[in-house]
Amino acid sequence: MNIGKLVKKEVASLRAYSAKEIACRVKLDANESPYGFETALDAALAVKTNRYPDPEAKALKKVLARDCRVMPENILLGNGSDELICYLIETFGGPVLYPVPTFSMYGIIAQALGEQKVEVPLDAAFDLDGPAMLSAVRRARPKLTFLSSPNNPTGNCFSSERILPLIEATKGLVVVDEAYQPFASERGFLPLLKDYPNLIILRTLSKTGLAALRLGYMIASPDIVEQVNKVRLPFNVNALTQAVAVKALQERKKLKESVNKLVAERDRLYGEMERMARVTPFLSEANFILFRVHDPEAVYDGLLRKGVLVRNMNDAAAGCLRVTVGTPEDNSAFLSALGKVLESTKRRVQ
Numbered sequence: 324m325n326i327g328k329l330v331k332k333e334v335a336s337l338r339a340y341s342a343k344e345i346a347c348r349v350k351l352d353a354n355e356s357p358y359g360f361e362t363a364l365d366a367a368l369a370v371k372t373n374r375y376p377d378p379e380a381k382a383l384k385k386v387l388a389r390d391c392r393v394m395p396e397n398i399l400l401g402n403g404s405d406e407l408i409c410y411l412i413e414t415f416g417g418p419v420l421y422p423v424p425t426f427s428m429y430g431i432i433a434q435a436l437g438e439q440k441v442e443v444p445l446d447a448a449f450d451l452d453g454p455a456m457l458s459a460v461r462r463a464r465p466k467l468t469f470l471s472s473p474n475n476p477t478g479n480c481f482s483s484e485r486i487l488p489l490i491e492a493t494k495g496l497v498v499v500d501e502a503y504q505p506f507a508s509e510r511g512f513l514p515l516l517k518d519y520p521n522l523i524i525l526r527t528l529s530k531t532g533l534a535a536l537r538l539g540y541m542i543a544s545p546d547i548v549e550q551v552n553k554v555r556l557p558f559n560v561n562a563l564t565q566a567v568a569v570k571a572l573q574e575r576k577k578l579k580e581s582v583n584k585l586v587a588e589r590d591r592l593y594g595e596m597e598r599m600a601r602v603t604p605f606l607s608e609a610n611f612i613l614f615r616v617h618d619p620e621a622v623y624d625g626l627l628r629k630g631v632l633v634r635n636m637n638d639a640a641a642g643c644l645r646v647t648v649g650t651p652e653d654n655s656a657f658l659s660a661l662g663k664v665l666e667s668t669k670r671r672v673q
């Protein structure tokens with residue numbers, strides 16, 4: 324039997340998201356934090372394994388609401404923010420507008436759900452192309468516009484002078500995906516929620532030491548939350564995640580210290596890479612740095628042979644690789660490997 328023939332055409336042309344597990348000594352490919360919250364795992368011992376989780380995750384929402392200075396009614400939880408992106412597109416449909424390069428899931432999910440994608444290239448500084456985005460809004464009338472700020476994989480925040488006119492011009496919703504906001508120098512869009520009824524903020528615990536839990540959250544007006552909540556699967560956030568997240572989120576000091584350490588290391592990495600020949604790093608407000616080299620495939624392979632795994636972004640951003648900021652030791656191992664690999668690829672080019 325040819326199963327392929329039964330598959331919807333939108334799905335047939337997709338390829339499974341490959342989060343490949345590649346053996347390595349220094350893992351700097353997935354924007355994870357090197358600092359975990361294993362102490363919070365104790366909370367899982369109180370979970371009754373025979374009972375369904377709290378479907379509304381009340382305790383967890385309360386902690387997050389306090390941290391974000393909003394009401395629990397403003398929050399919807401997801402099994403990672405990926406799930407919330409899916410729920411948003413299920414609820415509102417397309418067209419779905421986003422700049423490129425950006426986080427790949429906006430396009431993948433839109434396509435899987437059979438919704439029209441509208442992609443607008445970023446400008447040369449990786450900022451939003453204001454006029455092009457505005458004209459796409461007028462022409463395509465997107466139901467949803469996704470803006471990852473700081474943007475993955477470029478690392479920069481989009482300027483708010485270019486985001487705000489979009490929020491004002493569109494008749495649809497604008498989702499500012501703040502997965503990397505904890506590492507950014509500016510405050511983000513939370514304070515603007517009350518001024519813009521069509522603004523949605525996405526956050527996640529994945530980049531700050533809790534990727535294993537799969538917890539994302541959306542902050543928006545209660546009207547929006549109420550609609551999206553209709554497509555949410557019951558019990559989408561499991562009991563272990565709820566219990567451990569509540570405990571981990573109490574450790575605010577530890578979270579802050581780990582973020583500060585990573586920001587300082589990011590700036591050290593950037594400085595060191597800027598001084599190296601044949602590599603162009605791009606300024607970042609996130610926990611990773613995008614950098615351009617002459618032969619990205621050779622540099623990627625060379626790093627991996629030295630045990631350092633980064634992400635090859637050549638398809639999305641020509642000539643670019645992305646390195647996640649790790650511990651000082653990991654970052655130094657990366658820098659030293661990069662120096663040697665660039666030296667050997669130079670010899671080959673000559």
Ligand SMILES: *Cc1c(COP(=O)(O)O)cnc(C)c1O
Binds near residue numbers: 404406526539
């Ligand atoms: C990592 C990432 C996410 C996904 O986060 P999860 O909560 O782990 O699903 C969402 N948006 C951006 C821009 C990301 O880089």
